[in-house]
Structures are given as structure tokens and as C-alpha cells.
Amino acid sequence: MGFDPVSEAKRIEKEIIAWRRDFHMHPELKYEEERTSGIVEEHLREWGYRIKRVGTGIIADIGEGEKTIALRADMDALPVQEENDVPYKSRVPGKMHACGHDAHTAMLLGTAKIIPEHIDEFNGRVRLIFQPAEEGGNGAVKMIEGGALEGVDAVFGLHVWHDLPSGIIGITEGPFMAGAGIFKARIIGKGGHGASPHQTVDPIPIAAETILALQTIASRNVSPIETGVVSITAVHAGTTFNVIPEEVEMKGTIRFFKHEIGELIQRRMGEILEGVTKAHGASYELSIEELVPPTVNDGSMTEFARKVAEKYGLKHGDVEPTMGAEDFAFYLQKVPGTFLTLGIYNEEKGIIYPHHHPRFDVDEDVLHLGTAMEVALVREFLR
Ligand SMILES: [Zn+2]
Numbered sequence: 198m199g200f201d202p203v204s205e206a207k208r209i210e211k212e213i214i215a216w217r218r219d220f221h222m223h224p225e226l227k228y229e230e231e232r233t234s235g236i237v238e239e240h241l242r243e244w245g246y247r248i249k250r251v252g253t254g255i256i257a258d259i260g261e262g263e264k265t266i267a268l269r270a271d272m273d274a275l276p277v278q279e280e281n282d283v284p285y286k287s288r289v290p291g292k293m294h295a296c297g298h299d300a301h302t303a304m305l306l307g308t309a310k311i312i313p314e315h316i317d318e319f320n321g322r323v324r325l326i327f328q329p330a331e332e333g334g335n336g337a338v339k340m341i342e343g344g345a346l347e348g349v350d351a352v353f354g355l356h357v358w359h360d361l362p363s364g365i366i367g368i369t370e371g372p373f374m375a376g377a378g379i380f381k382a383r384i385i386g387k388g389g390h391g392a393s394p395h396q397t398v399d400p401i402p403i404a405a406e407t408i409l410a411l412q413t414i415a416s417r418n419v420s421p422i423e424t425g426v427v428s429i430t431a432v433h434a435g436t437t438f439n440v441i442p443e444e445v446e447m448k449g450t451i452r453f454f455k456h457e458i459g460e461l462i463q464r465r466m467g468e469i470l471e472g473v474t475k476a477h478g479a480s481y482e483l484s485i486e487e488l489v490p491p492t493v494n495d496g497s498m499t500e501f502a503r504k505v506a507e508k509y510g511l512k513h514g515d516v517e518p519t520m521g522a523e524d525f526a527f528y529l530q531k532v533p534g535t536f537l538t539l540g541i542y543n544e545e546k547g548i549i550y551p552h553h554h555p556r557f558d559v560d561e562d563v564l565h566l567g568t569a570m571e572v573a574l575v576r577e578f579l580r
């Protein structure tokens with residue numbers, strides 16, 4: 198009894214690729230996904246979904262029952278000038294789907310097409326979340342505020358993945374992507390003549406000392422078996438040869454896999470700035486903004502996904518965690534689920550460039566496998 202998600206997805210492979218190419222040619226940046234979401238909504242309506250709009254995002258439901266499974270795709274592109282010479286090259290100067298969100302949208306649209314054809318075979322409700330602004334816009338937060346997780350029992354996301362051979366589905370339990378924050382620090386001294394440093398509180402050597410001391414957070418404070426990053430990525434001070442400036446401004450990012458480590462990093466940053474500046478009679482300001490929590494895949498949902506992949510003969514493997522961040526983390530803070538990946542790396546086809554690279558591309562011949570996995574998750578979850 199029943200249907201096979203893999204052959205169903207294969208049957209509409211050409212459509213999935215055509216959608217992906219269309220989205221690829223017309224990339225839209227975060228919170229500007231008007232065209233993309235318009236196309237998605239039109240199809241969803243035609244296929245019988247109940248639609249709720251959240252800005253350029255869409256929450257789409259179909260079916261009834263006690264259980265609800267949610268699947269999420271992100272739709273936004275990046276401010277990157279595409280350097281691929283392909284027929285489906287971006288038609289918009291300076292904008293490109295360089296992370297693969299065009300593929301995510303197309304794969305979930307494929308899933309959206311298959312689900313209604315078998316809705317009688319499902320014991321529950323399917324919710325599709327087409328999300329804006331994953332790239333630094335925390336679109337996930339807007340979708341959650343808009344009700345995306347209300348009544349949801351499990352949530353799954355799928356990202357095409359450069360670090361996996363084409364066609365392999367990556368399934369990893371526990372912390373998978375890092376939590377991320379950004380910070381701004383000012384070291385405030387007392388400016389003066391470059392020839393009379395004794396009459397100033399020169400913030401530049403204080404900043405130098407601070408920068409080196411901040412490196413000891415990762416090397417001396419975070420346990421050697423844990424992971425943490427503190428990167429100072431901008432330092433600005435002074436204007437000319439003979440003037441000691443009043444202050445130094447620094448910016449940077451922090452990354453961590455565990456909440457406790459994130460807190461440790463933030464606490465030590467404050468202590469170091471306070472101690473070093475005080476030792477030299479300077480003062481400081483520090484603001485740290487936690488952007489995204491770590492993406493932590495739920496144990497039982499990850500196991501469920503692995504069993505689903507096995508049952509339907511979908512090739513799968515472990516993926517190494519990465520220090521990159523993903524706003525899917527916000528969904529996983531509220532509802533158990535797992536963030537899956539789909540390998541798209543293919544040397545023979547020259548698909549070798551990493552995410553966000555101007556020559557990033559995906560192996561389109563495996564996109565139907567992403568759709569197959571999504572449909573299979575629905576089928577097994579709503580038994
Ligand atoms: Zn990205």
C-alpha cells in the first residue's frame with residue numbers, strides 16, 4: 198500500500214530544476230522576496246493549501262489531524278555578482294543565489310506538489326514554511342512571531358551542502374551549526390600630541406594589549422575539548438602622524454556551539470576590557486549582540502530522519518559541524534527537529550565552489566532527492 202516518495206520526486210524532477218533555474222535567474226535579497234514568494238503562493242493556492250502571509254514569507258497548511266509536521270525552506274539571495282557562465286545565470290547585477298536557497302525553495306515546492314496528491318494517506322497536517330531573510334535577517338524569528346510553529350510537533354529544514362558529495366543526505370545529531378554574535382568595543386583614552394605621550398592616555402597600545410588578551414579566551418578559558426571563536430575583524434583609530442587619538446573602535450564576531458560557552462566568551466570579553474583599560478587609566482564601552490543561537494539537532498528527530506532515509510534507500514552520512522550560523526536554530530529552540538543537508542559537490546561537473554562564492558552552483562541532478570526526503574519525512578511522521 199502507499200506510494201514511493203523517491204519515484205514521485207523523480208517524476209517531477211524536470212519541474213523542480215525549472216523552478217530552481219527561474220529563482221536563480223531572479224534573485225531577491227532579504228525581505229525583498231516579492232517575486233519568489235508570489236510564484237510560490239500561486240502554486241500553493243492552485244494545489245489547495247491554506248495560506249497565511251507573513252510579509253514576504255508564507256505559512257501553508259494542508260490536511261487535518263492531531264499531528265503536525267513542518268518543513269522549512271529559505272528564499273533569499275545574496276549581494277554577490279555571479280561569475281558562472283551558465284544559461285540560468287542571475288539576470289540581476291550584484292545579486293545571486295550563492296547559498297542555494299533557490300534550490301531549497303524549488304525542492305520544497307516539489308514536496309508541496311506531491312503532498313496533496315496523497316493527502317488521504319496522511320494522518321495529520323503538513324505545514325510548509327517559506328521563509329524570507331535567512332542571510333543575516335533572522336527571517337525565522339519573523340515567521341515564528343507570525344505563528345509558523347503554532348501547533349507544530351516537529352520541524353525539519355534542508356540545506357544543499359558543499360562539504361558533501363552529490364546526492365548524499367547529511368544527518369547529524371546534536372550541535373551542528375554555531376551560535377553567532379557580533380560585538381563593538383570602544384577604548385576611550387585621552388588624545389594629544391604625538392610627541393608628548395606622557396600627557397595622554399594613548400588608546401592604541403591599550404587596544405593592542407586588549408586584542409591579544411581577547412585571544413586568550415579561546416586558547417585559555419574555553420575548555421580544550423569545546424569550541425569557541427573570538428575574531429576581531431575591524432580596528433579603527435587615528436587620522437594622522439602626530440596626533441594621539443582619543444579612542445579606538447573595534448568590531449568582531451564570536452561563535453560557539455554551546456550556550457554556556459557563548460556566555461563564558463561574553464563574560465571574559467567584559468572582564469578583559471575592564472581590566473586592561475583600568476590598568477592604563479582608560480575606559481571602555483562594549484556591546485555584544487547575540488544574533489543566532491547554535492543549531493542543535495534533536496536526538497530522537499535526527500534518529501527518525503536517519504530511519505526514514507534508510508527505509509527509502511536514500512544515501513546518507515554524517516556531516517561535520519561547522520562554525521557557520523543558521524537561523525533555523527530559532528525553530529529548533531521551540532520545537533524538536535533536525536536540520537538536514539543534501540550534498541551537491543560534484544568535481545566532474547565543476548561544482549566545487551563553496552557557499553557564498555561568486556561561482557557557487559548546485560548539482561541539479563540530485564535536487565529530486567531533497568524533495569524525496571521531505572516527502573518521506575511527511576509520510577513516516579504522519580503514519
Ligand atoms: Zn548562506
Ligand SMILES: [Zn+2]
Nearest residue numbers: 296298331356
Ligand atoms: Zn544558506
